[in-house]
Amino acid sequence: MGFTLDTFWVYYGGYEVVPEIERLTGRLPVVHFKDMLVTESGERRMSWVGGGNRLDFEKIIPAFEKAGTKFAYVEQDDCYGESPFDCLKKSYDYLTSLGLK
Secondary structure (H helix, E strand, O other): OOOEEEHHHHHHOOOOHHHHHHHOOOOOOEEEEOEEEEOOOOOEEEEOOOOOOOOOHHHHHHHHHHHOOOEEEEOOOOOOOOOHHHHHHHHHHHHHHOOOO
């Protein structure tokens, strides 16, 4: 049995993403990529993937690959005034720059 891990909510909940991926190796067929931006006032916001300042996707992606994850998706919940389509394009461009297809 497996489930989908959401990178934003794991970190929001107080956990580091990579150790949680390692702990769940073999049980994560799908990942939900979402980034976190913490503002100067301390507000935690959802961000396009690569636009945040808390999650290290250069380490997260290889951890998922090693854990056997086969599929990933991005859901853009809130863009804080930006077009959701622009945010999705930024996420796509960032993830492909890291080697994802």
